[in-house]
Amino acid sequence: MLKFILKKLLDLIPTLVGISILSFILIRLVPGDPVMLMLGERGADPVVYAKMQKALGLDLPMHEQYVTFVKKAFSGDLGTSIVSKRSVTSEFFARFPATLELGLCAIAFAAIVGIPFGILAAIKRNSFYDYFLMGGSLVGYSMPIFWWGLILILFFSVQLGITPVSGRISIMYDVEVVTGFMLIDTLLPRNLASEGIGPFLSTLSHLILPAIAMGTIPLAVMARMTRSSMLEVLGEDYIRTAKAKGLPIKKIIAVHALRNALIPIVTVIGLIFGSIITGAILTETIFSWPGIGKWLVASINARDYPVIQGGVLFIATMIVLINLMVDFIYAIVNPKMR
Amino acid sequence: MENNIEEKIDHPLVEFWQQFSKNKGAIFGLIIIVLFTLIALLAPLLSPYGPTSIDPEFLRIPPAFSEGGTLKYIFGTDDVGRDLLSRLIYGAQISMLIGFFVVIISCGIGTILGLLSGYYGGWVDRIIMRMIDILMAFPSILLAIVVVSVMGPGISNAIIAVAIVAIPGFTRIVRASVLAEKKKQYVMASKTFGASSFRIMFFEILPNCMAPLIVQASLGFSDGILNAAALGFLGLGAQAPTPEWGIMLADARPFIESSPWMVTLPGICILLAVLGFNLLGDGLRDALDPRLKR
Numbered sequence: 077m078l079k080f081i082l083k084k085l086l087d088l089i090p091t092l093v094g095i096s097i098l099s100f101i102l103i104r105l106v107p108g109d110p111v112m113l114m115l116g117e118r119g120a121d122p123v124v125y126a127k128m129q130k131a132l133g134l135d136l137p138m139h140e141q142y143v144t145f146v147k148k149a150f151s152g153d154l155g156t157s158i159v160s161k162r163s164v165t166s167e168f169f170a171r172f173p174a175t176l177e178l179g180l181c182a183i184a185f186a187a188i189v190g191i192p193f194g195i196l197a198a199i200k201r202n203s204f205y206d207y208f209l210m211g212g213s214l215v216g217y218s219m220p221i222f223w224w225g226l227i228l229i230l231f232f233s234v235q236l237g238i239t240p241v242s243g244r245i246s247i248m249y250d251v252e253v254v255t256g257f258m259l260i261d262t263l264l265p266r267n268l269a270s271e272g273i274g275p276f277l278s279t280l281s282h283l284i285l286p287a288i289a290m291g292t293i294p295l296a297v298m299a300r301m302t303r304s305s306m307l308e309v310l311g312e313d314y315i316r317t318a319k320a321k322g323l324p325i326k327k328i329i330a331v332h333a334l335r336n337a338l339i340p341i342v343t344v345i346g347l348i349f350g351s352i353i354t355g356a357i358l359t360e361t362i363f364s365w366p367g368i369g370k371w372l373v374a375s376i377n378a379r380d381y382p383v384i385q386g387g388v389l390f391i392a393t394m395i396v397l398i399n400l401m402v403d404f405i406y407a408i409v410n411p412k413m414r
Numbered sequence: 415m416e417n418n419i420e421e422k423i424d425h426p427l428v429e430f431w432q433q434f435s436k437n438k439g440a441i442f443g444l445i446i447i448v449l450f451t452l453i454a455l456l457a458p459l460l461s462p463y464g465p466t467s468i469d470p471e472f473l474r475i476p477p478a479f480s481e482g483g484t485l486k487y488i489f490g491t492d493d494v495g496r497d498l499l500s501r502l503i504y505g506a507q508i509s510m511l512i513g514f515f516v517v518i519i520s521c522g523i524g525t526i527l528g529l530l531s532g533y534y535g536g537w538v539d540r541i542i543m544r545m546i547d548i549l550m551a552f553p554s555i556l557l558a559i560v561v562v563s564v565m566g567p568g569i570s571n572a573i574i575a576v577a578i579v580a581i582p583g584f585t586r587i588v589r590a591s592v593l594a595e596k597k598k599q600y601v602m603a604s605k606t607f608g609a610s611s612f613r614i615m616f617f618e619i620l621p622n623c624m625a626p627l628i629v630q631a632s633l634g635f636s637d638g639i640l641n642a643a644a645l646g647f648l649g650l651g652a653q654a655p656t657p658e659w660g661i662m663l664a665d666a667r668p669f670i671e672s673s674p675w676m677v678t679l680p681g682i683c684i685l686l687a688v689l690g691f692n693l694l695g696d697g698l699r700d701a702l703d704p705r706l707k708r
């Protein structure tokens with residue numbers, strides 16, 4: 077096990093170096109002069125130009141620029157946003173809780189609905205339920221979520237008028253932000269005392285549609301995984317033994333099958349994280365959700381290159397680390413994988 | 415005797431079709447794809463109007479089957495008076511072409527990398543797999559967005575971006591099959607006969623990796639269409655007035671309350687096309703390689 081961990085950690089180094097080089101090169105690959113692009117169409121006075129070039133460190137030779145970039149990145153400095161003039165790191169962490177809150181709710185929705193669907197489909201294999209649920213989950217898996225989000229808005233917000241269209245909370249509430257997770261912040265004693273339960277309900281109603289939109293593809297993945305994992309377990313000898321012992325079928329499923337079938341599903345939840353970021357980019361754009369995804373899209377449209385560079389580096393590093401943890405968990409659970 | 419044996423063994427294609435046609439979902443997927451392909455090929459004949467021709471007297475007319483619609487425009491018109499049906503038909507042409515090129519590019523590059531990686535092993539394998547790990551660290555749409563933001567928006571850049579995103583899938587699948595194949599005796603035999611590494615890789619091993627590769631190509635098609643539409647929707651793919659489904663959705667957003675058909679119809683097209691290739695991919699996997707059955 078130790079050998080496995082060390083090998084994985086060694087593999088991590090070139091990957092992280094590669095990610096940092098890729099994010100670094102990105103800003104330099106843009107056709108034309110990035111400084112001119114950032115200064116805009118009006119052209120620039122040479123003093124401003126030189127200042128900007130120096131501020132971005134673009135007057136140094138390439139390898140020195142890279143070393144500075146990595147050194148600064150290690151100390152948490154990823155440069156300054158051209159648009160907001162604030163540090164990329166603080167901008168990232170100001171928005172990250174919003175994306176994380178949405179992502180966790182989406183995964184929770186996917187697990188709560190998807191896993192029972194998968195179990196039901198496996199138990200009733202080749203029945204109408206099975207075909208219906210698996211057909212449905214393939215539709216969910218194929219869903220263009222940028223369209224699905226609009227359809228949810230069309231039905232729940234426009235037709236029924238029961239959910240808001242955009243944002244995280246109604247602007248009529250003034251909630252003191254402590255953790256950045258609105259579901260928690262609105263329930264803090266001081267906020268409850270001043271505003272009551274209203275802000276919490278408002279947060280919840282804002283959260284529900286984007287969470288469904290973002291959770292649909294993970295839901296489909298989980299339903300399919302649960303089904304195949306359940307079927308595999310149900311074919312094992314110990315299930316047959318349990319049946320032969322005369323245990324009630326419900327007990328066999330709840331006690332023996334489910335526990336073993338859930339192991340691979342737990343690791344899938346980790347791997348879904350990458351698709352959650354993809355989902356965040358599209359979902360946040362549709363629901364004007366003030367998170368990382370919307371921020372990155374806005375930065376790309378505004379050609380805010382330090383933000384793109386920093387944001388990409390953050391996200392890629394995060395995904396690599398999460399995948400590493402998933403590998404470790406999987407290796408602990410299933411020693412054959414080492 | 416010989417005749418008897420031959421009668422019992424069906425041609426592999428026949429056997430494949432028997433397996434494949436048992437799967438109703440796969441047949442449904444195949445029908446969708448054939449329909450979309452025909453629509454794409456016959457777009458100029460099928461569409462009643464040009465994809466960008468404007469009729470200023472009919473702005474945002476609902477589809478013929480709903481109230482206020484006219485048979486002149488069966489699926490209604492958009493905000494500048496373009497026939498939605500014609501745009502959707504030409505959109506099929508664009509999406510199928512995008513999917514096709516994405517699969518050709520990513521399958522080509524991914525297969526070569528996978529062959530090299532699996533066949534040579536050692537440091538070649540290590541370098542290629544680290545590159546693939548790096549690519550996989552970037553969530554698909556994010557990587558595509560970044561590539562497009564470097565190269566500038568546009569349909570060909572979107573194709574390249576989406577193809578790059580799809581390379582790791584092909585590389586990993588080919589590498590895994592090569593690792594399994596290269597231990598087999600026929601590879602050993604070719605080596606003894608002095609066949610070149612190139613010959614062994616491309617003419618001996620590759621044909622035996624076809625089954626998973628075909629499945630991956632079908633799934634790559636659906637991912638390609640989906641990601642390219644997402645880029646179009648974000649304004650980073652094909653540019654207006656191209657009748658691309660993603661752009662049509664983005665253009666329709668402001669009219670979601672007053673003209674919902676402008677939002678629903680392009681989305682249904684994307685969903686059907688993606689679903690078709692996913693169904694086909696699942697069916698192919700079950701029919702070609704029962705071991706991969708999920």
